[in-house]
Amino acid sequence: MVTVDDVLTQEKETELPHFNLDDVDGLVESLKKIGKDDFNKVCVLIKINQRVVYFHAGNQTTHENNLWIKKKENVVDAFDHSSLFKKLAYQDNPDDFYKETGLSPKDYAIVGGGYPIAITGTGVIGSVVVSGLTDTGDHELAYNALLDLKSSLN
Numbered sequence: 001m002v003t004v005d006d007v008l009t010q011e012k013e014t015e016l017p018h019f020n021l022d023d024v025d026g027l028v029e030s031l032k033k034i035g036k037d038d039f040n041k042v043c044v045l046i047k048i049n050q051r052v053v054y055f056h057a058g059n060q061t062t063h064e065n066n067l068w069i070k071k072k073e074n075v076v077d078a079f080d081h082s083s084l085f086k087k088l089a090y091q092d093n094p095d096d097f098y099k100e101t102g103l104s105p106k107d108y109a110i111v112g113g114g115y116p117i118a119i120t121g122t123g124v125i126g127s128v129v130v131s132g133l134t135d136t137g138d139h140e141l142a143y144n145a146l147l148d149l150k151s152s153l154n
Contacts, residue, residue: 002136007085014146015120017153024053027128030148031056035141042132042141045069048117049125050077061132068131072114072138074107080124083114084139113138115146 016023024046032039039058043065046054057065075083078101087110090097097103097110112135117126128146130138 002084002088004085004088007082007088007139010143011082011085011116011118014115014143014150015118016146016150017120019117019119019125020048021053023149023153024048026152027145027149028054028056030145030152031128031130031141034144034148038133038137038141042130042138043069045073045127045129046117047073047126047129053126058132065131068109068111068113069129071107071109072111072131073127073129074103075110076114076116076124076127076129078103078108080116082112082116082139082142083110084112084135086110087112087135111135111138113142115139115142117146 027046031044041060042058043061044056045052072083075086079086090110094110098105113130115128116124117128118124128142130142
């Protein structure tokens, strides 16, 4: 099972040399390549500097996926970490997350699938959020797509 430290390592591994509007198509291509047939099962949101720059709704998704996207997106925006990181940090008692932060489960979900986009030396500048697989599957798709994109940017 993946640990908090594993996720922190993944987040460091996926820091990019740059990421801007010119790179969005490359990330989408990586998501399609890594996701294969699963790409039709997911919704994907990509943001740069709080601005939605890409949204995909697979033909096997529903409005519920959009709701999960928003909740995961909110976690990344608030904490500059993946939503799986927060899930693992609070795995012994998820209710503590909401008690300690004062945030609502209506608006925030500590489940995998929200992933920060970070630039080396700059920090988090955006996010890629996936919903439609298992929460760890959503996380893995975002993580592996960012790794794939990174290999093409270097």
